[in-house]
Amino acid sequence: MPIKKVMVIGAGQMGAGIAQVTAQAGFEVLLNDMNEAALEKGMNNMNKLLTRAAEKERITENEKEQTLGRLTASSALEDAKDCDLVIEAIVENMEVKTKVFRELDEIAPAHAILATNTSSLPITEIAAATNRPEQVIGMHFMNPVPVMKLVEVIRGIQTSDETYEAIAGMTEDLNKTSVEVADFPGFAANRILMPMINEAIYTVYEGVASPEDIDTVMKLGMNHPMGPLTLADFIGLDTCLYIMEVLYEGFGDSKYRPCPLLRKYVKAGWLGKKSGRGFYEYN
Structure with a gap:
């Protein structure tokens, strides 16, 4: 099933950046954070960055408005119920991440891919917290996301070829270059x-x-x-x-x-x- 609607969890610098480039690429995006202040800050920062890009004529005013129109703030994880892809970009803590993935496994539709932006934690262990480990993968974006072209796509031991191909293809849609990386500590970067x-x-x-x-x-x-x-x-x-x-x-x-x-x-x-x-x- 094609990826059309994406939730990004975590409205910090990385999460907001991922949400921005995903919306710019034409996807419908929910930026999710339980912290209302962080969520508001993340949405405001994206607005500022897109406004600056339009002022510098890197994008048109129409492209800016279309991108903002594809972005929605979300404070409830239950909003993942009709998403095709969820990208988690929260704190680098295994206990916190696996808790979120267990909850997502219950909420997201059966076909949905669950991705993590972890920079070092094992994908295999995160995937094992779900009942769909073959649909769990790593998408390690570089900071700042709107500028940096690389995404490490990390396969856990359970990740299916279909999941990898879907995410590698989507990465190209984001105007990024993906590299395939095995699940070892620290990955490649x-x-x-x-x-x-x-x-x-x-x-x-x-x-x-x-x-x-x-x-x-x-x-x-x-x-x-x-x-x-x-x-x-x-x-x-x-x-x-x-x-x-x-x-x-x-x-x-x-x-x-x-x-x-x-x-x-x-x-x-x-x-x-x-x-x-x-x-x-x-x-």
């Missing part, structure tokens, strides 16, 4: 990225170089658009630590051990840009 960030933090911890110089090395020496420590601040140091812990626990390999300085910064509340301080200070 974060398994490569996070150890690099962690090693950059170790070089600060061991006094090899300053954060500014480490970032300069990677930008001018390796042609990276952003240094790893600036990127870590942008992602959130608490998120970096969480993903490193998932890698360390999942593989049991000391090369994934989170740097003690990363733990110290997180304990201090220095989480990066969102808290005003990480490896750099933000006013």
